[in-house]
Amino acid sequence: VPNWPDPAVLAAVERQLAGFPPLVFAGEARSLERALGRVALGEGFLLQGGDCAESFSEESANNVSANNIRDFLRVILQMAVVLTYAAALPVVKVGRIAGQFAKPRTAPTEKRNGEELPSYRGDIINGVEFTADARRADPARQIEAYRHSAATLNLLRAFVHGGYANLANVRQWTLGFVKDSSQSHHYEELADRISEALGFMQACGLDLESHPELKSTDFYTSHEALLLGYEQAMTREDSTRPGTFCCTSAxxxxxxxRTRQPDHAHVEFCRGIINPLGLKCGPSSKVDELLRLIDILNPENRPGRLTLIVRLGSDKAADQLPALVRAIKREGKTVVWSCDPMHGNTITSETGYKTRPFDRILSEVKTFFAVHRAEGTHGGGVHLEMTGQNVAECTGGARMITDADFKDRYHTVCDPRLNAEQSIDLAFLLADLLKAERMAKVRPLPAVAGL
Known part of the structure; x- marks a missing residue:
């Protein structure tokens, strides 16, 4: 809990939030649960990604501007097309966006040049600038976070339902600085095949205008349920199903x-809302505790209710993941298995920047899907910290980003993200894994007499 300077001001802000319109509706949350339910049953794939921490500061390169939102969506749409084509499965698109303003920190304070101040905990709590005034927790920032979330959601809805996500625009989603990348020609070939397929459908007399799934897409929002006062203020009773409650912030x-203790407040809050839930599973995750959490958060074992977001690190995944998968399979728990290859692979570069080597990210992804293939379970998704911008924060990738690139292109306010090109690189590499898995499931047709 932040050290709020004036509890009365905090209470007034939370009352104001409780009277604001919801950002999302319970029916949308249930639609997402149904989509994730298909993923849990092996009939879909989850693509979840976005900024480590959003910012509403005008000075920040990560602020929620229209251009940043559009460029992020373009990359997500490109990745989804690549994965859909390879896996022959619907891709559920969920952004870390329109609300990812709070961040957990390891230490409550930060020291620079002998001066110690409270740690930056996300724009919804305090400012990133290293000054006493900026680092003071300010409840009014929650109102600002709500307004920026509302504006972001409004633009996202306009993009995905207003024609921008039309599959006919598949070529227009490529960002300018990605067009000369090593994967650009692969994407162009894929776009050619999609365009040919659409042309074939039209030639067969199918009216593409009558198929809304080709003209728009579903896109959902998500963030960490960290600042519980804000989340509780945004929780509303579902008017269509009295007695059930939806957190309308995402x-x-x-x-x-850090907050998944079974008897703590974050788990208690989340078990009482109908939203689909994610649960981060790091190296400290134990089988017994994880099974207990699953029983608390999804006592009815509903497909799509719970996503396990595994963040073990490339050096630990092969040793620790199989035991978790086997135990949950043995107990008959229905979950979405998603791989977070970011958080367990953070290192400090020689120049002092936090970074994530692309080869380690890819290694954990490969291990994750290899384990699920070996255990006969469905590796259902990925959870990425990424951006649509041309940043240099994670080393490696097709352009081999190094420490030398950080000086001018390192813009994150918290943790390093994949840039647009690295994200698409990862999508194609992941597509190869999914295609191989799909082809392995294909069985030869029985011989027909006389042929």
């Missing part, structure tokens, strides 16, 4: 690796 919320 379609999906997740519980972080």
């Amino acid at each position: 379609h999906m919320l997740w519980i972080g690796d």
Whole structure:
């Protein structure tokens, strides 16, 4: 809990939030649960990604501007097309966006040049600038976070339902600085095949205008349920199903690796809402505790209710993941298995920047899907910290980003993100894994007499 300077001001802000319109509706959250239910049953794939921490500061390169939102959506749409084509499965698109303003921190304070101040905990709590005034927790920032979330959601809805996500625009989603990348020609080939397929459908007399799934897409929002006062203020009773409650700050919320204790407030809050939930599972996750959490958060064992977001690290995944998968399979628990290859692979570069090597990210992804293939379970998704911007924060990738690139292109306010090109690189590499898995499931047709 932040050290709020004036409890009366905090209470007034929370009352104001409780009277604001919902950002999302319970029916949308239930639609997401149904989509994730298909993923849990092996009939879909979850693509979840976005900024480590959003910012509403005008000075920040990560602020929620129209251009940043559009560029992020373009990358997500490109990745989804690549994955859909390879896996022959619907891709559920969920953004870490329109609400990812709070961040957990390891230490409550930060020291620079002998001066010690409270740690930056996300724009919804305090400012990133290293000054006493900026680092003071300010309840009014929650109102600002709500307004920026509302504006972001409004633009996202306009993009995905207003024609921008039309599959006929598949070529227009490529960002300018990605067009000369190593994967650009692969994407162009894929776009050619999609365009040919659409042309074939039209030639067969199918009216593409009568198929809304080709003209728009479903896109959902998510963030960590960290600042519980804000989340509780945004919780509303579902008028269509009295007695049930939806947190209307996002379609999906997740519980972080630091706040997943079964008897603590974050788990208690999340078990009482109908939103689909994520649960981060780090190296400290134990089988018994995880099974207990699943029983608390999804006592009815509903497909799509709970996503396990595994963040073990490339050096630990092969040793720790199989035991978790086997135990949950043995107990008959229905969950979405998602791989977070970011958080367990953070290192400090020689120049002092936090970074994540692309080869380690890819290694954990490969291990995750190899384990599920070996255990006969469905590796159902990925959870990425990423951006549509041309940043340099994670080393490696097709352009081999190094420490030398950080000086001018390192813009994150918290943790390093994949840039647009690295995100699409990862999508194609992941597509190869999914295609191989799909082809392995294909069985030869029985011989027909006389042929």
